[in-house]
Amino acid sequence: MGRHSQSSSLSTTLVELGALASKSLTNTTAEHGRRRAAGPAKTSISPAMYRAGGVAAALSLAVSGGAYAATQFGESDIAPLTESQARMQAIAASGEDTADGLVVGGDVAEVSSVTEEVTDKFERVEQESDSLAEGEEKVQTEGVNGVTRVVYRVTSVDGKEIAREVVSRAVVTERVDEVVLVGTGSTSDATADTGSGSATTTATASGDGTTAASAQSIAKSMMSSYGWDDSQFSCLVNLWNRESGWNYQAQNPSSGAYGIPQSLPGSKMSSVASDWATNPTTQITWGLGYISERYGSPCSAWAHSESTGWY
Known part of the structure:
Protein backbone atom coordinates (compact mmCIF):
# COMPACT_ATOMS: atom_id res chain seq x y z
CA MET A 1 0.00 0.00 0.00
CA GLY A 95 13.02 22.93 -12.41
CA GLU A 96 13.47 26.66 -13.22
CA ASP A 97 11.61 29.20 -11.08
CA THR A 98 9.98 31.91 -13.21
CA ALA A 99 7.94 33.61 -10.47
CA ASP A 100 10.12 36.74 -10.45
CA GLY A 101 10.19 37.39 -14.20
CA LEU A 102 10.80 35.96 -17.65
CA VAL A 103 13.70 33.50 -18.01
CA VAL A 104 15.76 34.41 -21.08
CA GLY A 105 18.90 32.42 -21.74
CA GLY A 106 19.30 31.64 -18.06
CA ASP A 107 18.92 35.32 -16.99
CA VAL A 108 15.87 36.68 -15.17
CA ALA A 109 14.25 39.71 -16.86
CA GLU A 110 12.07 41.85 -14.59
CA VAL A 111 9.57 44.47 -15.79
CA SER A 112 8.63 47.25 -13.37
CA SER A 113 6.95 50.66 -13.36
CA VAL A 114 8.93 53.78 -12.38
CA THR A 115 7.44 57.26 -11.83
CA GLU A 116 9.60 60.38 -11.99
CA GLU A 117 8.86 64.12 -11.80
CA VAL A 118 10.76 66.09 -14.41
CA THR A 119 11.42 69.82 -13.99
CA ASP A 120 10.72 72.09 -16.95
CA LYS A 121 12.82 75.20 -16.17
CA PHE A 122 11.34 78.57 -17.07
CA GLU A 123 13.06 80.82 -19.58
CA ARG A 124 13.77 84.56 -19.52
CA VAL A 125 11.90 86.61 -22.08
CA GLU A 126 12.90 90.25 -22.57
CA GLN A 127 10.57 92.97 -23.83
CA GLU A 128 11.66 96.49 -24.66
CA SER A 129 9.83 99.32 -22.90
CA ASP A 130 10.26 103.05 -23.42
CA SER A 131 8.56 103.66 -20.08
CA LEU A 132 11.83 102.63 -18.40
CA ALA A 133 15.09 104.50 -18.75
CA GLU A 134 17.66 102.85 -20.96
CA GLY A 135 19.59 100.21 -19.06
CA GLU A 136 16.85 99.67 -16.44
CA GLU A 137 15.05 96.36 -16.11
CA LYS A 138 11.78 95.41 -14.48
CA VAL A 139 10.35 91.94 -13.94
CA GLN A 140 6.85 92.03 -15.34
CA THR A 141 6.04 88.33 -14.82
CA GLU A 142 7.85 86.12 -12.36
CA GLY A 143 9.07 82.80 -13.75
CA VAL A 144 7.75 79.49 -12.43
CA ASN A 145 9.31 76.10 -13.18
CA GLY A 146 6.97 73.51 -14.63
CA VAL A 147 6.72 69.95 -13.37
CA THR A 148 5.79 66.92 -15.49
CA ARG A 149 5.10 63.47 -14.01
CA VAL A 150 6.43 60.69 -16.30
CA VAL A 151 5.67 56.96 -15.89
CA TYR A 152 8.19 54.53 -17.42
CA ARG A 153 8.09 50.78 -18.05
CA VAL A 154 11.59 49.57 -17.09
CA THR A 155 13.06 46.20 -18.10
CA SER A 156 16.01 44.90 -16.06
CA VAL A 157 18.12 41.74 -16.31
CA ASP A 158 19.80 40.54 -13.12
CA GLY A 159 19.16 43.96 -11.54
CA LYS A 160 20.62 45.97 -14.44
CA GLU A 161 18.31 48.22 -16.47
CA ILE A 162 18.42 47.38 -20.19
CA ALA A 163 15.37 49.23 -21.55
CA ARG A 164 13.06 52.10 -20.60
CA GLU A 165 9.80 53.05 -22.32
CA VAL A 166 7.56 56.07 -21.63
CA VAL A 167 4.04 54.93 -20.71
CA SER A 168 2.43 58.27 -19.87
CA ARG A 169 3.10 61.97 -19.19
CA ALA A 170 1.03 64.33 -17.05
CA VAL A 171 1.66 68.04 -16.44
CA VAL A 172 1.58 68.77 -12.70
CA THR A 173 2.57 72.45 -12.89
CA GLU A 174 2.53 74.59 -16.01
CA ARG A 175 5.75 76.43 -16.80
CA VAL A 176 5.57 80.23 -16.69
CA ASP A 177 8.39 82.10 -18.42
CA GLU A 178 9.90 85.16 -16.75
CA VAL A 179 9.07 88.36 -18.61
CA VAL A 180 11.52 91.23 -18.08
CA LEU A 181 10.96 94.76 -19.33
CA VAL A 182 14.16 96.35 -20.62
CA GLY A 183 14.23 100.14 -20.68
CA THR A 184 14.85 101.96 -23.95
CA GLY A 185 13.63 105.46 -23.02
CA SER A 186 15.39 108.46 -21.54
CA THR A 187 15.33 109.18 -17.80
CA SER A 188 12.97 112.12 -18.25
CA ASP A 189 10.54 110.03 -20.31
CA ALA A 190 10.52 107.25 -17.75
CA THR A 191 9.79 109.68 -14.92
CA ALA A 192 6.99 111.36 -16.83
CA ASP A 193 5.35 108.16 -18.10
CA THR A 194 4.09 106.65 -14.83
CA GLY A 195 0.98 105.06 -16.30
CA SER A 196 -1.19 107.55 -14.47
CA GLY A 197 -0.21 110.96 -15.78
CA SER A 198 2.39 113.30 -14.39
CA ALA A 199 3.35 112.39 -10.85
CA THR A 200 4.25 116.02 -10.09
CA THR A 201 0.90 117.31 -11.32
CA THR A 202 -0.99 114.63 -9.36
CA ALA A 203 0.88 115.38 -6.16
CA THR A 204 0.23 119.12 -6.53
CA ALA A 205 -3.48 118.64 -7.11
CA SER A 206 -3.99 116.06 -4.33
CA GLY A 207 -1.45 117.00 -1.72
CA ASP A 208 2.01 115.62 -1.08
CA GLY A 209 0.85 112.20 0.13
CA THR A 210 2.57 112.42 3.48
CA THR A 211 -0.76 111.98 5.26
CA ALA A 212 -3.15 109.06 4.79
CA ALA A 213 -5.87 111.31 3.38
CA SER A 214 -3.61 112.99 0.82
CA ALA A 215 -2.04 109.66 -0.18
CA GLN A 216 -5.51 108.21 -0.78
CA SER A 217 -6.43 111.28 -2.82
CA ILE A 218 -3.38 110.77 -5.05
CA ALA A 219 -4.20 107.09 -5.51
CA LYS A 220 -7.84 107.81 -6.39
CA SER A 221 -6.81 110.32 -9.06
CA MET A 222 -4.61 107.69 -10.71
CA MET A 223 -7.11 104.80 -10.78
CA SER A 224 -8.99 105.79 -13.94
CA SER A 225 -5.83 105.41 -16.04
CA TYR A 226 -5.86 101.68 -15.17
CA GLY A 227 -9.51 101.34 -16.19
CA TRP A 228 -10.77 101.08 -12.62
CA ASP A 229 -13.89 102.88 -11.45
CA ASP A 230 -14.69 104.21 -7.99
CA SER A 231 -16.00 100.80 -6.85
CA GLN A 232 -12.38 99.60 -6.77
CA PHE A 233 -11.21 102.43 -4.54
CA SER A 234 -12.72 101.06 -1.31
CA CYS A 235 -10.85 97.78 -1.88
CA LEU A 236 -7.60 99.70 -2.33
CA VAL A 237 -8.20 101.68 0.87
CA ASN A 238 -8.82 98.47 2.83
CA LEU A 239 -5.78 96.75 1.31
CA TRP A 240 -3.25 99.47 2.10
CA ASN A 241 -4.82 100.20 5.49
CA ARG A 242 -3.93 96.62 6.36
CA GLU A 243 -0.44 96.82 4.81
CA SER A 244 0.83 100.18 6.04
CA GLY A 245 -1.99 102.46 7.19
CA TRP A 246 -1.07 104.55 4.09
CA ASN A 247 2.16 105.58 5.80
CA TYR A 248 4.90 106.18 3.21
CA GLN A 249 7.59 105.53 5.85
CA ALA A 250 6.09 102.26 7.13
CA GLN A 251 8.60 99.41 7.37
CA ASN A 252 7.97 95.82 8.39
CA PRO A 253 10.59 94.92 11.02
CA SER A 254 10.47 91.23 10.11
CA SER A 255 10.49 91.19 6.33
CA GLY A 256 11.81 94.66 5.53
CA ALA A 257 8.80 95.50 3.29
CA TYR A 258 8.58 99.27 2.87
CA GLY A 259 6.24 102.14 2.08
CA ILE A 260 2.52 102.48 1.42
CA PRO A 261 2.25 99.36 -0.77
CA GLN A 262 4.80 97.46 1.38
CA SER A 263 7.14 96.63 -1.50
CA LEU A 264 9.50 93.74 -0.69
CA PRO A 265 12.19 94.81 -0.92
CA GLY A 266 11.52 98.53 -1.04
CA SER A 267 14.17 99.02 -3.70
CA LYS A 268 11.81 97.46 -6.25
CA MET A 269 10.07 100.82 -6.37
CA SER A 270 13.19 102.34 -7.91
CA SER A 271 11.80 101.11 -11.25
CA VAL A 272 9.52 104.18 -11.03
CA ALA A 273 11.95 106.70 -9.56
CA SER A 274 15.02 106.85 -7.36
CA ASP A 275 13.18 108.78 -4.61
CA TRP A 276 11.06 105.74 -3.70
CA ALA A 277 12.01 105.90 -0.01
CA THR A 278 10.69 109.44 0.52
CA ASN A 279 8.12 110.13 -2.20
CA PRO A 280 4.57 108.78 -1.55
CA THR A 281 3.58 109.38 -5.19
CA THR A 282 6.42 107.15 -6.40
CA GLN A 283 5.29 104.43 -3.99
CA ILE A 284 1.63 104.68 -5.01
CA THR A 285 2.55 104.59 -8.69
CA TRP A 286 4.58 101.43 -8.20
CA GLY A 287 1.91 99.86 -5.99
CA LEU A 288 -0.92 100.40 -8.49
CA GLY A 289 1.24 98.99 -11.29
CA TYR A 290 2.00 95.91 -9.17
CA ILE A 291 -1.69 95.31 -8.44
CA SER A 292 -2.62 95.71 -12.10
CA GLU A 293 0.01 93.24 -13.32
CA ARG A 294 -0.43 90.59 -10.64
CA TYR A 295 -4.14 90.70 -9.76
CA GLY A 296 -5.84 92.85 -12.37
CA SER A 297 -7.68 95.06 -9.91
CA PRO A 298 -7.59 96.27 -6.28
CA CYS A 299 -10.64 94.19 -5.36
CA SER A 300 -8.94 91.01 -6.63
CA ALA A 301 -5.84 91.88 -4.60
CA TRP A 302 -8.00 92.53 -1.54
CA ALA A 303 -9.77 89.16 -1.94
CA HIS A 304 -6.38 87.43 -2.04
CA SER A 305 -5.26 89.31 1.05
CA GLU A 306 -8.45 88.32 2.87
CA SER A 307 -7.79 84.68 1.98
CA THR A 308 -4.07 84.49 2.74
CA GLY A 309 -3.19 87.57 4.80
CA TRP A 310 -0.86 88.97 2.12
CA TYR A 311 -0.97 90.13 -1.48
Missing part, protein backbone atom coordinates in the same frame (compact mmCIF):
# COMPACT_ATOMS: atom_id res chain seq x y z
CA GLY A 2 2.85 2.36 0.81
CA ARG A 3 4.55 1.76 -2.51
CA HIS A 4 1.34 2.44 -4.41
CA SER A 5 0.78 5.81 -2.65
CA GLN A 6 4.27 6.93 -3.59
CA SER A 7 3.77 6.24 -7.31
CA SER A 8 3.92 9.35 -9.45
CA SER A 9 1.22 10.59 -11.81
CA LEU A 10 3.64 9.88 -14.63
CA SER A 11 3.58 6.15 -13.76
CA THR A 12 -0.20 6.18 -13.93
CA THR A 13 -0.05 7.85 -17.29
CA LEU A 14 2.38 5.23 -18.56
CA VAL A 15 0.08 2.38 -17.50
CA GLU A 16 -2.93 4.01 -19.15
CA LEU A 17 -1.03 4.68 -22.37
CA GLY A 18 0.30 1.13 -22.32
CA ALA A 19 -3.30 -0.14 -22.18
CA LEU A 20 -4.23 2.11 -25.09
CA ALA A 21 -1.29 0.79 -27.06
CA SER A 22 -2.39 -2.79 -26.31
CA LYS A 23 -5.92 -2.11 -27.47
CA SER A 24 -4.77 -0.47 -30.69
CA LEU A 25 -2.28 -3.17 -31.55
CA THR A 26 -4.83 -5.95 -30.85
CA ASN A 27 -7.41 -4.32 -33.08
CA THR A 28 -4.83 -3.91 -35.83
CA THR A 29 -3.88 -7.60 -35.60
CA ALA A 30 -7.49 -8.70 -35.78
CA GLU A 31 -8.22 -6.55 -38.81
CA HIS A 32 -5.18 -7.89 -40.64
CA GLY A 33 -6.28 -11.47 -39.81
CA ARG A 34 -9.65 -10.94 -41.52
CA ARG A 35 -8.10 -9.52 -44.69
CA ARG A 36 -5.34 -12.15 -44.94
CA ALA A 37 -6.94 -15.38 -43.62
CA ALA A 38 -4.63 -17.58 -45.63
CA GLY A 39 -1.48 -16.02 -44.28
CA PRO A 40 0.65 -17.22 -41.45
CA ALA A 41 -0.53 -16.62 -37.90
CA LYS A 42 0.73 -13.47 -36.21
CA THR A 43 3.04 -13.76 -33.25
CA SER A 44 1.43 -12.56 -30.02
CA ILE A 45 2.88 -9.50 -28.31
CA SER A 46 4.40 -10.11 -24.91
CA PRO A 47 3.63 -8.01 -21.77
CA ALA A 48 7.13 -6.61 -21.99
CA MET A 49 6.39 -5.27 -25.44
CA TYR A 50 3.17 -3.72 -24.16
CA ARG A 51 5.12 -1.96 -21.43
CA ALA A 52 7.65 -0.77 -23.99
CA GLY A 53 4.83 0.58 -26.13
CA GLY A 54 3.39 2.46 -23.15
CA VAL A 55 6.74 4.04 -22.36
CA ALA A 56 7.21 5.10 -25.98
CA ALA A 57 3.75 6.67 -25.99
CA ALA A 58 4.45 8.63 -22.79
CA LEU A 59 7.74 9.90 -24.15
CA SER A 60 6.13 10.94 -27.40
CA LEU A 61 3.51 12.95 -25.49
CA ALA A 62 6.17 14.89 -23.59
CA VAL A 63 8.09 15.67 -26.77
CA SER A 64 5.43 16.46 -29.31
CA GLY A 65 2.22 17.16 -27.35
CA GLY A 66 0.64 13.72 -27.93
CA ALA A 67 0.54 13.84 -31.75
CA TYR A 68 2.98 10.95 -32.14
CA ALA A 69 1.00 8.62 -29.83
CA ALA A 70 -2.25 9.33 -31.65
CA THR A 71 -0.62 8.57 -35.02
CA GLN A 72 1.15 5.34 -33.95
CA PHE A 73 -1.75 3.72 -32.15
CA GLY A 74 -4.70 5.08 -34.15
CA GLU A 75 -6.53 6.47 -31.11
CA SER A 76 -8.43 9.55 -32.30
CA ASP A 77 -9.75 10.12 -28.73
CA ILE A 78 -6.32 11.24 -27.48
CA ALA A 79 -6.20 15.07 -27.66
CA PRO A 80 -2.74 16.55 -28.34
CA LEU A 81 -1.25 18.89 -25.73
CA THR A 82 -1.65 22.60 -26.38
CA GLU A 83 1.44 24.77 -26.83
CA SER A 84 0.93 26.28 -23.35
CA GLN A 85 0.63 22.81 -21.73
CA ALA A 86 3.75 21.57 -23.48
CA ARG A 87 5.65 24.70 -22.40
CA MET A 88 4.53 24.29 -18.78
CA GLN A 89 5.66 20.64 -18.84
CA ALA A 90 9.05 21.71 -20.16
CA ILE A 91 9.43 24.38 -17.45
CA ALA A 92 8.36 21.92 -14.74
CA ALA A 93 10.85 19.35 -16.02
CA SER A 94 13.70 21.89 -16.01
Whole structure:
Protein backbone atom coordinates (compact mmCIF):
# COMPACT_ATOMS: atom_id res chain seq x y z
CA MET A 1 0.00 0.00 0.00
CA GLY A 2 2.85 2.36 0.81
CA ARG A 3 4.55 1.76 -2.51
CA HIS A 4 1.34 2.44 -4.41
CA SER A 5 0.78 5.81 -2.65
CA GLN A 6 4.27 6.93 -3.59
CA SER A 7 3.77 6.24 -7.31
CA SER A 8 3.92 9.35 -9.45
CA SER A 9 1.22 10.59 -11.81
CA LEU A 10 3.64 9.88 -14.63
CA SER A 11 3.58 6.15 -13.76
CA THR A 12 -0.20 6.18 -13.93
CA THR A 13 -0.05 7.85 -17.29
CA LEU A 14 2.38 5.23 -18.56
CA VAL A 15 0.08 2.38 -17.50
CA GLU A 16 -2.93 4.01 -19.15
CA LEU A 17 -1.03 4.68 -22.37
CA GLY A 18 0.30 1.13 -22.32
CA ALA A 19 -3.30 -0.14 -22.18
CA LEU A 20 -4.23 2.11 -25.09
CA ALA A 21 -1.29 0.79 -27.06
CA SER A 22 -2.39 -2.79 -26.31
CA LYS A 23 -5.92 -2.11 -27.47
CA SER A 24 -4.77 -0.47 -30.69
CA LEU A 25 -2.28 -3.17 -31.55
CA THR A 26 -4.83 -5.95 -30.85
CA ASN A 27 -7.41 -4.32 -33.08
CA THR A 28 -4.83 -3.91 -35.83
CA THR A 29 -3.88 -7.60 -35.60
CA ALA A 30 -7.49 -8.70 -35.78
CA GLU A 31 -8.22 -6.55 -38.81
CA HIS A 32 -5.18 -7.89 -40.64
CA GLY A 33 -6.28 -11.47 -39.81
CA ARG A 34 -9.65 -10.94 -41.52
CA ARG A 35 -8.10 -9.52 -44.69
CA ARG A 36 -5.34 -12.15 -44.94
CA ALA A 37 -6.94 -15.38 -43.62
CA ALA A 38 -4.63 -17.58 -45.63
CA GLY A 39 -1.48 -16.02 -44.28
CA PRO A 40 0.65 -17.22 -41.45
CA ALA A 41 -0.53 -16.62 -37.90
CA LYS A 42 0.73 -13.47 -36.21
CA THR A 43 3.04 -13.76 -33.25
CA SER A 44 1.43 -12.56 -30.02
CA ILE A 45 2.88 -9.50 -28.31
CA SER A 46 4.40 -10.11 -24.91
CA PRO A 47 3.63 -8.01 -21.77
CA ALA A 48 7.13 -6.61 -21.99
CA MET A 49 6.39 -5.27 -25.44
CA TYR A 50 3.17 -3.72 -24.16
CA ARG A 51 5.12 -1.96 -21.43
CA ALA A 52 7.65 -0.77 -23.99
CA GLY A 53 4.83 0.58 -26.13
CA GLY A 54 3.39 2.46 -23.15
CA VAL A 55 6.74 4.04 -22.36
CA ALA A 56 7.21 5.10 -25.98
CA ALA A 57 3.75 6.67 -25.99
CA ALA A 58 4.45 8.63 -22.79
CA LEU A 59 7.74 9.90 -24.15
CA SER A 60 6.13 10.94 -27.40
CA LEU A 61 3.51 12.95 -25.49
CA ALA A 62 6.17 14.89 -23.59
CA VAL A 63 8.09 15.67 -26.77
CA SER A 64 5.43 16.46 -29.31
CA GLY A 65 2.22 17.16 -27.35
CA GLY A 66 0.64 13.72 -27.93
CA ALA A 67 0.54 13.84 -31.75
CA TYR A 68 2.98 10.95 -32.14
CA ALA A 69 1.00 8.62 -29.83
CA ALA A 70 -2.25 9.33 -31.65
CA THR A 71 -0.62 8.57 -35.02
CA GLN A 72 1.15 5.34 -33.95
CA PHE A 73 -1.75 3.72 -32.15
CA GLY A 74 -4.70 5.08 -34.15
CA GLU A 75 -6.53 6.47 -31.11
CA SER A 76 -8.43 9.55 -32.30
CA ASP A 77 -9.75 10.12 -28.73
CA ILE A 78 -6.32 11.24 -27.48
CA ALA A 79 -6.20 15.07 -27.66
CA PRO A 80 -2.74 16.55 -28.34
CA LEU A 81 -1.25 18.89 -25.73
CA THR A 82 -1.65 22.60 -26.38
CA GLU A 83 1.44 24.77 -26.83
CA SER A 84 0.93 26.28 -23.35
CA GLN A 85 0.63 22.81 -21.73
CA ALA A 86 3.75 21.57 -23.48
CA ARG A 87 5.65 24.70 -22.40
CA MET A 88 4.53 24.29 -18.78
CA GLN A 89 5.66 20.64 -18.84
CA ALA A 90 9.05 21.71 -20.16
CA ILE A 91 9.43 24.38 -17.45
CA ALA A 92 8.36 21.92 -14.74
CA ALA A 93 10.85 19.35 -16.02
CA SER A 94 13.70 21.89 -16.01
CA GLY A 95 13.02 22.93 -12.41
CA GLU A 96 13.47 26.66 -13.22
CA ASP A 97 11.61 29.20 -11.08
CA THR A 98 9.98 31.91 -13.21
CA ALA A 99 7.94 33.61 -10.47
CA ASP A 100 10.12 36.74 -10.45
CA GLY A 101 10.19 37.39 -14.20
CA LEU A 102 10.80 35.96 -17.65
CA VAL A 103 13.70 33.50 -18.01
CA VAL A 104 15.76 34.41 -21.08
CA GLY A 105 18.90 32.42 -21.74
CA GLY A 106 19.30 31.64 -18.06
CA ASP A 107 18.92 35.32 -16.99
CA VAL A 108 15.87 36.68 -15.17
CA ALA A 109 14.25 39.71 -16.86
CA GLU A 110 12.07 41.85 -14.59
CA VAL A 111 9.57 44.47 -15.79
CA SER A 112 8.63 47.25 -13.37
CA SER A 113 6.95 50.66 -13.36
CA VAL A 114 8.93 53.78 -12.38
CA THR A 115 7.44 57.26 -11.83
CA GLU A 116 9.60 60.38 -11.99
CA GLU A 117 8.86 64.12 -11.80
CA VAL A 118 10.76 66.09 -14.41
CA THR A 119 11.42 69.82 -13.99
CA ASP A 120 10.72 72.09 -16.95
CA LYS A 121 12.82 75.20 -16.17
CA PHE A 122 11.34 78.57 -17.07
CA GLU A 123 13.06 80.82 -19.58
CA ARG A 124 13.77 84.56 -19.52
CA VAL A 125 11.90 86.61 -22.08
CA GLU A 126 12.90 90.25 -22.57
CA GLN A 127 10.57 92.97 -23.83
CA GLU A 128 11.66 96.49 -24.66
CA SER A 129 9.83 99.32 -22.90
CA ASP A 130 10.26 103.05 -23.42
CA SER A 131 8.56 103.66 -20.08
CA LEU A 132 11.83 102.63 -18.40
CA ALA A 133 15.09 104.50 -18.75
CA GLU A 134 17.66 102.85 -20.96
CA GLY A 135 19.59 100.21 -19.06
CA GLU A 136 16.85 99.67 -16.44
CA GLU A 137 15.05 96.36 -16.11
CA LYS A 138 11.78 95.41 -14.48
CA VAL A 139 10.35 91.94 -13.94
CA GLN A 140 6.85 92.03 -15.34
CA THR A 141 6.04 88.33 -14.82
CA GLU A 142 7.85 86.12 -12.36
CA GLY A 143 9.07 82.80 -13.75
CA VAL A 144 7.75 79.49 -12.43
CA ASN A 145 9.31 76.10 -13.18
CA GLY A 146 6.97 73.51 -14.63
CA VAL A 147 6.72 69.95 -13.37
CA THR A 148 5.79 66.92 -15.49
CA ARG A 149 5.10 63.47 -14.01
CA VAL A 150 6.43 60.69 -16.30
CA VAL A 151 5.67 56.96 -15.89
CA TYR A 152 8.19 54.53 -17.42
CA ARG A 153 8.09 50.78 -18.05
CA VAL A 154 11.59 49.57 -17.09
CA THR A 155 13.06 46.20 -18.10
CA SER A 156 16.01 44.90 -16.06
CA VAL A 157 18.12 41.74 -16.31
CA ASP A 158 19.80 40.54 -13.12
CA GLY A 159 19.16 43.96 -11.54
CA LYS A 160 20.62 45.97 -14.44
CA GLU A 161 18.31 48.22 -16.47
CA ILE A 162 18.42 47.38 -20.19
CA ALA A 163 15.37 49.23 -21.55
CA ARG A 164 13.06 52.10 -20.60
CA GLU A 165 9.80 53.05 -22.32
CA VAL A 166 7.56 56.07 -21.63
CA VAL A 167 4.04 54.93 -20.71
CA SER A 168 2.43 58.27 -19.87
CA ARG A 169 3.10 61.97 -19.19
CA ALA A 170 1.03 64.33 -17.05
CA VAL A 171 1.66 68.04 -16.44
CA VAL A 172 1.58 68.77 -12.70
CA THR A 173 2.57 72.45 -12.89
CA GLU A 174 2.53 74.59 -16.01
CA ARG A 175 5.75 76.43 -16.80
CA VAL A 176 5.57 80.23 -16.69
CA ASP A 177 8.39 82.10 -18.42
CA GLU A 178 9.90 85.16 -16.75
CA VAL A 179 9.07 88.36 -18.61
CA VAL A 180 11.52 91.23 -18.08
CA LEU A 181 10.96 94.76 -19.33
CA VAL A 182 14.16 96.35 -20.62
CA GLY A 183 14.23 100.14 -20.68
CA THR A 184 14.85 101.96 -23.95
CA GLY A 185 13.63 105.46 -23.02
CA SER A 186 15.39 108.46 -21.54
CA THR A 187 15.33 109.18 -17.80
CA SER A 188 12.97 112.12 -18.25
CA ASP A 189 10.54 110.03 -20.31
CA ALA A 190 10.52 107.25 -17.75
CA THR A 191 9.79 109.68 -14.92
CA ALA A 192 6.99 111.36 -16.83
CA ASP A 193 5.35 108.16 -18.10
CA THR A 194 4.09 106.65 -14.83
CA GLY A 195 0.98 105.06 -16.30
CA SER A 196 -1.19 107.55 -14.47
CA GLY A 197 -0.21 110.96 -15.78
CA SER A 198 2.39 113.30 -14.39
CA ALA A 199 3.35 112.39 -10.85
CA THR A 200 4.25 116.02 -10.09
CA THR A 201 0.90 117.31 -11.32
CA THR A 202 -0.99 114.63 -9.36
CA ALA A 203 0.88 115.38 -6.16
CA THR A 204 0.23 119.12 -6.53
CA ALA A 205 -3.48 118.64 -7.11
CA SER A 206 -3.99 116.06 -4.33
CA GLY A 207 -1.45 117.00 -1.72
CA ASP A 208 2.01 115.62 -1.08
CA GLY A 209 0.85 112.20 0.13
CA THR A 210 2.57 112.42 3.48
CA THR A 211 -0.76 111.98 5.26
CA ALA A 212 -3.15 109.06 4.79
CA ALA A 213 -5.87 111.31 3.38
CA SER A 214 -3.61 112.99 0.82
CA ALA A 215 -2.04 109.66 -0.18
CA GLN A 216 -5.51 108.21 -0.78
CA SER A 217 -6.43 111.28 -2.82
CA ILE A 218 -3.38 110.77 -5.05
CA ALA A 219 -4.20 107.09 -5.51
CA LYS A 220 -7.84 107.81 -6.39
CA SER A 221 -6.81 110.32 -9.06
CA MET A 222 -4.61 107.69 -10.71
CA MET A 223 -7.11 104.80 -10.78
CA SER A 224 -8.99 105.79 -13.94
CA SER A 225 -5.83 105.41 -16.04
CA TYR A 226 -5.86 101.68 -15.17
CA GLY A 227 -9.51 101.34 -16.19
CA TRP A 228 -10.77 101.08 -12.62
CA ASP A 229 -13.89 102.88 -11.45
CA ASP A 230 -14.69 104.21 -7.99
CA SER A 231 -16.00 100.80 -6.85
CA GLN A 232 -12.38 99.60 -6.77
CA PHE A 233 -11.21 102.43 -4.54
CA SER A 234 -12.72 101.06 -1.31
CA CYS A 235 -10.85 97.78 -1.88
CA LEU A 236 -7.60 99.70 -2.33
CA VAL A 237 -8.20 101.68 0.87
CA ASN A 238 -8.82 98.47 2.83
CA LEU A 239 -5.78 96.75 1.31
CA TRP A 240 -3.25 99.47 2.10
CA ASN A 241 -4.82 100.20 5.49
CA ARG A 242 -3.93 96.62 6.36
CA GLU A 243 -0.44 96.82 4.81
CA SER A 244 0.83 100.18 6.04
CA GLY A 245 -1.99 102.46 7.19
CA TRP A 246 -1.07 104.55 4.09
CA ASN A 247 2.16 105.58 5.80
CA TYR A 248 4.90 106.18 3.21
CA GLN A 249 7.59 105.53 5.85
CA ALA A 250 6.09 102.26 7.13
CA GLN A 251 8.60 99.41 7.37
CA ASN A 252 7.97 95.82 8.39
CA PRO A 253 10.59 94.92 11.02
CA SER A 254 10.47 91.23 10.11
CA SER A 255 10.49 91.19 6.33
CA GLY A 256 11.81 94.66 5.53
CA ALA A 257 8.80 95.50 3.29
CA TYR A 258 8.58 99.27 2.87
CA GLY A 259 6.24 102.14 2.08
CA ILE A 260 2.52 102.48 1.42
CA PRO A 261 2.25 99.36 -0.77
CA GLN A 262 4.80 97.46 1.38
CA SER A 263 7.14 96.63 -1.50
CA LEU A 264 9.50 93.74 -0.69
CA PRO A 265 12.19 94.81 -0.92
CA GLY A 266 11.52 98.53 -1.04
CA SER A 267 14.17 99.02 -3.70
CA LYS A 268 11.81 97.46 -6.25
CA MET A 269 10.07 100.82 -6.37
CA SER A 270 13.19 102.34 -7.91
CA SER A 271 11.80 101.11 -11.25
CA VAL A 272 9.52 104.18 -11.03
CA ALA A 273 11.95 106.70 -9.56
CA SER A 274 15.02 106.85 -7.36
CA ASP A 275 13.18 108.78 -4.61
CA TRP A 276 11.06 105.74 -3.70
CA ALA A 277 12.01 105.90 -0.01
CA THR A 278 10.69 109.44 0.52
CA ASN A 279 8.12 110.13 -2.20
CA PRO A 280 4.57 108.78 -1.55
CA THR A 281 3.58 109.38 -5.19
CA THR A 282 6.42 107.15 -6.40
CA GLN A 283 5.29 104.43 -3.99
CA ILE A 284 1.63 104.68 -5.01
CA THR A 285 2.55 104.59 -8.69
CA TRP A 286 4.58 101.43 -8.20
CA GLY A 287 1.91 99.86 -5.99
CA LEU A 288 -0.92 100.40 -8.49
CA GLY A 289 1.24 98.99 -11.29
CA TYR A 290 2.00 95.91 -9.17
CA ILE A 291 -1.69 95.31 -8.44
CA SER A 292 -2.62 95.71 -12.10
CA GLU A 293 0.01 93.24 -13.32
CA ARG A 294 -0.43 90.59 -10.64
CA TYR A 295 -4.14 90.70 -9.76
CA GLY A 296 -5.84 92.85 -12.37
CA SER A 297 -7.68 95.06 -9.91
CA PRO A 298 -7.59 96.27 -6.28
CA CYS A 299 -10.64 94.19 -5.36
CA SER A 300 -8.94 91.01 -6.63
CA ALA A 301 -5.84 91.88 -4.60
CA TRP A 302 -8.00 92.53 -1.54
CA ALA A 303 -9.77 89.16 -1.94
CA HIS A 304 -6.38 87.43 -2.04
CA SER A 305 -5.26 89.31 1.05
CA GLU A 306 -8.45 88.32 2.87
CA SER A 307 -7.79 84.68 1.98
CA THR A 308 -4.07 84.49 2.74
CA GLY A 309 -3.19 87.57 4.80
CA TRP A 310 -0.86 88.97 2.12
CA TYR A 311 -0.97 90.13 -1.48
